[in-house]
Each structure stands twice: as structure tokens, then as C-alpha cells.
Amino acid sequence: MTKDPAKIQARNVRRRPYHRELAATKRREKPGAHAAYMRDWRAANREKVRAYDREYYRLHPRKRLHDQQKQRVKRAALRSEMIAAYGSACACCGEAQYEFLTIEHMNRDGGRHRKQVGGNAGVWLDLKRRGWPKDGYAVMCMNCNWGRRFTGRCPHEDSHVEAIAS
Ligand SMILES: [Zn+2]
Ligand SMILES: [Zn+2]
DSSP states (O other), X not given: OOOOHXXXXXXXXXXXXXXXXXXXXXXXXXXXXXXXXXXXXXHHTHHHHHHHHHHHHHHOHHHHHHHHHHXXXXXXXXXXXXXXXXXXXXXXXXXXXXXXXXXXXXXXXHHHHHHHHTHHHHHHHHHHHTTOOOTTEEEEEHHHHHHTTTTSSOHHHHHTOSTTTO
């Protein structure tokens, strides 16, 4: 093995078409496999990724603003998709004001779920990847969400809310 940087560089350039072709073949054979691999790698190496990002954004401050803006738009779109997937209204009282709605973990494992997948947007993305499972999840308004917080039962369930029937 040569250690001469110029020779290494030349060898890399020489092999580039071969590596490109190899990568293209792999993409054809197993679409999405590399993306999945990278996702797992990033999840397993969060600290490394974070340090790399910090350094990158320190050098490219305008790129950070741009990326943050893009993230906000993506996040808003994902939230809207989630609300729609779960019926666009509170499963308990029927409240349909978009801003009041949130995803409810019916089995009260929201804290653990958020921790596992990284916050609210992580939860939405996880649900999307799983095809918006209805078992254990529902959209509810903040009031009903809060009402269920300690007991797992919304006070509405005991006071026979009229809103559902109407
Ligand atoms: Zn509600
Ligand atoms: Zn309720």
C-alpha cells in the first residue's frame, strides 16, 4: 500500500467510475438499502453526527438558516399529513381546530415513544413509516389529551359529552 497522498488521489480518481457503477448496481438491486443503512448508522452514532453538523454549520452559517427553514416546512407538512391520517378531528370530543389537535398515545407510552424516535416530529415520522397505525394512536385535542394525562381517561368519558352525538 502506498502512502504517497498524490498516488492515493490518483488511484481514487482512476477507480471512481468503477465505484460509481458499483453503487448504481447496488441501488438497483436493493433500492433504499443504503438510505436505511445510513439512517441506522446515524441513529447509532448520534454524537458523531452532532459534532460533525456543529462544525459544518460553524463554517456555513447561512446554510444553517436555509436548512432550518427547510426543516420547518417539512415538519409542518408532516404534522398536517399526520392530522389528516387520523381523521382531522379529536377522537374524543370532535374538536376540529387544527392548532388544537395532537397525536394521542392511547396506551400512555408517549414519553417513551418520543424518547425512542426523537421528539414529536420523530413520532410523526415513525407513525408514517408504519403506515399510520390506528391501534394505540388517535388524534385528540389538547384538552382531551391533557384530561387523559394522569388517569388515561378523558373527563368527557365520564360526563357523557354531547359533542360526539351531534
Ligand atoms: Zn377533544
Ligand atoms: Zn375528551
